Amino acid sequence: MNDFLNLCRDAVGAAHVLTAEADVAPYLTDWRRRFTGKALAVVKPASPEEVAAIVRLCSQFRVPIVPQGGNTGMVLGSVPDASGTSIVLSLTRLNRIRGIDTVNNTMTVEAGCVLETIQNAAADAGRLFPLSLAAEGSCTIGGNLSTNAGGVAVLRYGNTRELCLGLEVVTPQGDIWSGLKGLRKDNTGYDLRDLFIGAEGTLGVITAAVLKLFPQPKAKLTALAALETPDDALRLLSIAQARCGATLTAFELMSEICLHLVTKHFPQIRLPFAQHYPQYVLLELSDSESEEHATAMLEGLIEEALEQGCIVDAVVASSIAQSNALWNLREHISMAQAAEGKNIKHDISVPISRIGEFIRITDVALQDAFPGCRMVTFGHLGDGNLHYNVSPPENGSDEEFIRHQEAINRVVHDSVDRFGGSISAEHGLGALKRDEVRRYKSETEMALMWTLKQAIDPLGIMNPGKVI
Numbered sequence: 001m002n003d004f005l006n007l008c009r010d011a012v013g014a015a016h017v018l019t020a021e022a023d024v025a026p027y028l029t030d031w032r033r034r035f036t037g038k039a040l041a042v043v044k045p046a047s048p049e050e051v052a053a054i055v056r057l058c059s060q061f062r063v064p065i066v067p068q069g070g071n072t073g074m075v076l077g078s079v080p081d082a083s084g085t086s087i088v089l090s091l092t093r094l095n096r097i098r099g100i101d102t103v104n105n106t107m108t109v110e111a112g113c114v115l116e117t118i119q120n121a122a123a124d125a126g127r128l129f130p131l132s133l134a135a136e137g138s139c140t141i142g143g144n145l146s147t148n149a150g151g152v153a154v155l156r157y158g159n160t161r162e163l164c165l166g167l168e169v170v171t172p173q174g175d176i177w178s179g180l181k182g183l184r185k186d187n188t189g190y191d192l193r194d195l196f197i198g199a200e201g202t203l204g205v206i207t208a209a210v211l212k213l214f215p216q217p218k219a220k221l222t223a224l225a226a227l228e229t230p231d232d233a234l235r236l237l238s239i240a241q242a243r244c245g246a247t248l249t250a251f252e253l254m255s256e257i258c259l260h261l262v263t264k265h266f267p268q269i270r271l272p273f274a275q276h277y278p279q280y281v282l283l284e285l286s287d288s289e290s291e292e293h294a295t296a297m298l299e300g301l302i303e304e305a306l307e308q309g310c311i312v313d314a315v316v317a318s319s320i321a322q323s324n325a326l327w328n329l330r331e332h333i334s335m336a337q338a339a340e341g342k343n344i345k346h347d348i349s350v351p352i353s354r355i356g357e358f359i360r361i362t363d364v365a366l367q368d369a370f371p372g373c374r375m376v377t378f379g380h381l382g383d384g385n386l387h388y389n390v391s392p393p394e395n396g397s398d399e400e401f402i403r404h405q406e407a408i409n410r411v412v413h414d415s416v417d418r419f420g421g422s423i424s425a426e427h428g429l430g431a432l433k434r435d436e437v438r439r440y441k442s443e444t445e446m447a448l449m450w451t452l453k454q455a456i457d458p459l460g461i462m463n464p465g466k467v468i
Contacts, residue, residue, distance in 0.1 A: 001040060001061070001063075004040075004057060004061040004063060005017060005019065005040070005041055007057050008041065008043050008054060008057060008087075011050055011053040011057065012043060012044065012046065012050045012054065016044040016045070016046070016093070017041055017042075017043050017044075018041060018042040018043075018044070019040075019041045019042075023042070024039055024041070024042045024088070027039065027042045027068060027071065027079075027088045027090060028079060028080065028088070029079065030071070030073065030076050030078070031071060031072045031073060031074065031135075032074065034076075035076055035079065036079075037079045037080035037081050037082055038080060038081075038082055038083065039066070039080045039086055039087060039088045040063065040084060040085060040086060040087050041088075042087065042088045042090055043087050043088070043089055043090070044090045044092065044093050045089070045091075045093065045094070046093040046094065047094065048094070048168060048176050048207040048208065049176070051089070051091075051094070051170045051205055051207055052170045052175065052176050053174070054089060055089075055170050055171075055172065055173075056174030058087065058461055059172065059173060059174060059459060062459060062461065063085070063086065063087055063461065064085060064086035064087070064460075064461050064462075064463075065086065065087060065089050065201075065205070065461055065462055066078065066079065066080045066086050066087070066088050066089065066201070066463055067089045067091065067142070067146070067201035067205050067206075067462075067463060068088050068089065068090050068091065069111065069139065069140030069141075069142045069143030069144075069146075070092075070114065070135065070138045070140045070143055071143075072135040072138055072139040072143065073143065073147065073427070073428065073430060074345070074347065074427040074428075074430075074432075075424070075428050075429060075430030075431065075432040075433055076430045076431040076432045076466075077146075077147065077200045077201070077428050077429070077430030077431065077463070077466050077467075078430075081431070081464075086464070089205065091110075091111045091112040091140065091142050091205070091207070092112045092140065093112060094110040094111050094112040094113075094142075094207055094208070095110055095112040095113050095114070095117075096109070096110045096113070097110075097117075097118070097121050098110065098208065100121065100122075100125045100127075100213070101182065102125055102126065102127060104182055105127065105212060105213040105214065106165060106182040106210050106211065106212060106213060107121065107122060107125075107127075107129065107210070107211045107213055108180055108182070108208065108209070108210050109141055109208065109209060109211060110142075110207065110208045111141060111142025111205075111206050111207050111208060111209070112140050112142060113140060113141050114136075114138065114139070114140055114141075115131060115133065115135075115136040115139050115140065115144060116136045116137045118141060118211070119131075119132075119136065122213055123216070125213075126216060127213035127214060127215065127216060128213065128214045128216050128217070129163070129211060129212075129213055130153045130156070130157040130163070130214060130249075131144060131151055131153065131157070131160060131163055132151045132152050133149060133150075133151040133152075134331050134334060141209060141211070142206045142207075142209075145160055145161075145164060145167070145197050145198075145206050145209055146196075146197070146198070146199065146200050146201050146206060146428075147160075147198065147200060147426070147427065147428040148160050148161050148197050148198035148426070149426055150380060150383065150385060150425065150426035151380075151426075152250045152252060152284075153249050153250055154380055154382070154383040154385070155248060155250060155251055155380065155382030155383055156248065156249045156250075156286070157214070157249075159426070160197065161194065161197045161198065162212075163211055163212050164193065164197060164209050164210065164211060164212070165181070165182050165183060165184065165193075165210040165211070166179045166180045166181050166182055166183070166193060166209065166210035167179050167180070167193050167196055167197070167206055167208070167209050167210075168180050168206070168207045168208035169192075169196050169204045169205065169206055169207065170204055170205040170207055171204050172203070172456060172457040172458075172461060172462050176207075177192065177204075179192060180208060180209075180210050181210070182210040195452070198428070199467070200428050200429065200430060200463060200466050200467050201462060201463040201466070202453060202457065202462050202463045202466055202467045202468065203452070203453065203456045203457060203462060204456070204457075204462065205462075215288065217286035217287055217288055218287055218288055218290055218291065218294075219285075219286075219289075219290060219291035219293070219294040219295075220249075220284060220285070220286050220287075220294075220323070221284065221285045221287070221291075221294045221298050221317065221323075222282070222283070222317040222322075222323040222327065223282075223283055223284075223298060223314055223315065223316045223317065223326075224272060224280060224281070224282050224314065224315050224326050224329070225280065225281045225283065225302070225305065225311040225313070225314040226273055226277035226280055226312050226313040226314065227277065227278070227279040227280065227281060227310065227311050227312065228277070228278055228279065228312065229278065229279060229356065230253065230355055230356040230359050230360075230381075231356035232279065232310040232311065233253050233281050233310075233355075233356075233381055234352070234355060234356055235305075235308065236281055236283075236305050236310045237251055237281075237352070237381060237382060239304055239305055239308070240283060240301055243300060243301045244285055244297055244298075244301060247285045247286060247287050247288075247294070247297065248283065248284075248285060248382070249284045249286040250284040250382070251281060251282075251283050251380070251381050251382035252281065252282040252283070252330050252378065252379070252380060252381065253280070253281055253355075253377070253378060253379060253381040253386070254279070254280045254281075254282065254329070254330060254333065254377075254378040255278070255279055255280075255375065255376065255378065256276050256277060256278050256279065256280075257374055257375070257376050257391075258280075258333045258336075258376055258377070258378045259271055259276075259329055259333075260276065261333070261336035261337060261339075261340050261376065262328075262329055262332045262333060262336045264340075265332075265336045265339040265340065266328075266332050266335075266336060269325070269328050269332060270325070272315045272325075272326070273313055273315070277312060277313070280329075281381070282326060282327070282329070282330050285297060285298055298316060299316075302314045302316070330378070333376070333378050333387075337376055337389060337391065340391060341391070341392065341398045342398040342399075342401070342402050343376065343389050343391040344389065344390045344401075344402070344405050344408050344409070345387065345389045346386075346387070346388040346390070346409070346412050346413075346416075346423070347385070347387055347425050347426060347427040348386055348388055348413075348416045348421055348422065348423055348424075348425055349383075349384045349385045349386070349416075349421050349422045350384055350386070350416060350419040350420065350421035351384060351420055351421070352381070352383070352384045354419050354420075355381060355384065355386065357419070358386075358415065358416070358421070359375075359377060359386075359388075362388070362411070362412060362415040363375055365411050366411055369407070369411055370390075370401075370404060370407075370408065371393070372393030372394070372396065373390050373391065373392065373393060373401070373408075374390070374391040374392070374393065374394070375388065375389070375391075376390070376391055384425070385426055386425075388412060390408055390412070413436065413439070413440065416440075417439075417440050423436060423437060424437070428467070429466070429467045429468075430466050430467070431465050431466050434465070434466060434467060434468065446468075449467075450468060453468055
């Protein structure tokens with residue numbers, strides 16, 4: 001492989017082909033630190049042309065490619081396997097914002113741009129890029145596109161797929177497809193953009209994208225409501241959608257144990273109620289008219305919800321600091337879970353109308369099979385996406401509990417399937433769920449996916465062992 005590595009050095013510069021153990025180590029372990037792979041090298045191109053040159057070399061030498069952005073994925077999609085035969089293709093040097101068009105409401109960015117950088121650049125131009133994730137300070141837009149990331153604003157703005165108008169992609173043959181037109185209407189054949197979004201780097205390497213921008217809202221208001229059941233949350237969602245329409249931007253469900261863990265492990269974060277309740281909803285309105293209009297709308301919503309008995313208490317943030325404090329409750333759930341110990345995570349979706357029933361039935365099934373387990377349930381109720389995580393019994397053994405992961409996954413995923421849902425809502429399949437998904441997809445669907453994979457990547461060098 002010396003010839004291959006030397007040619008890579010010629011293509012991108014010797015300083016950007018990492019082979020020393022200490023240099024490659026940060027690229028080999030996944031975000032949750034469950035797995036560490038091996039790599040022949042980490043290669044860091046700085047342009048689409050350099051990406052294409054590396055891909056052509058990989059095709060010539062039959063070297064597998066693992067594209068990687070911020071490496072914040074949850075399903076082992078952006079780290080290499082243990083064989084040590086692949087390269088990690090890090091896109092972090094492709095980090096330019098190529099342009100902003102405030103009339104067309106678009107921004108053209110390279111794949112290695114950090115999401116928070118894109119958000120800030122849009123704000124500086126008087127626009128909004130609404131994709132918002134807990135990892136936005138480190139995840140990259142290429143990774144967001146490759147997994148079709150969701151986040152907290154899907155209810156109003158959609159997944160990353162809906163926020164992208166065009167792509168630039170390097171194919172497995174090392175050709176560059178430039179589809180950066182920024183058009184909202186282009187009915188001229190197969191939609192290649194949608195083929196690569198959500199493919200997790202298995203069909204090609206996304207190097208740039210045209211993103212949709214939106215006007216900055218005149219007002220953003222946040223409220224936290226306390227409820228008795230997830231069914232009450234669904235009733236609240238119906239009222240909020242009827243009253244607020246597109247102004248309703250976020251609608252996050254959190255079970256009592258979620259906020260208990262947050263306040264336990266982050267005591268500086270306070271619950272704004274005098275007592276604990278079984279369920280909570282964090283909701284946000286983004287109004288294009290005025291703060292007064294948004295306030296009246298939110299107050300009317302809470303008043304009606306109290307009258308109908310679907311909430312038992314509520315607080316409304318009266319300042320940016322109070323709004324941030326409410327969002328801190330939501331954004332610290334994953335960190336609080338990690339501080340509590342090991343847990344078994346599920347990123348699932350079911351039809352919104354059936355979420356309450358799904359939680360009731362699946363909670364009982366898990367308690368019957370694994371008495372004392374704790375369901376740390378939270379997520380984007382407005383789009384049907386739940387992070388339905390299962391923690392060991394209090395004071396139980398993490399290691400003993402994790403041994404039951406396959407059996408717990410079977411209970412949860414079989415229940416998801418019965419409810420017409422998906423075992424991966426926004427994290428993708430990666431290597432972690434690649435085999436699991438075969439239980440729930442039809443032979444026809446799997447065959448179609450294989451046909452696409454083999455047609456576009458006949459050598460199988462693009463992120464092998466992931467998705468399919």
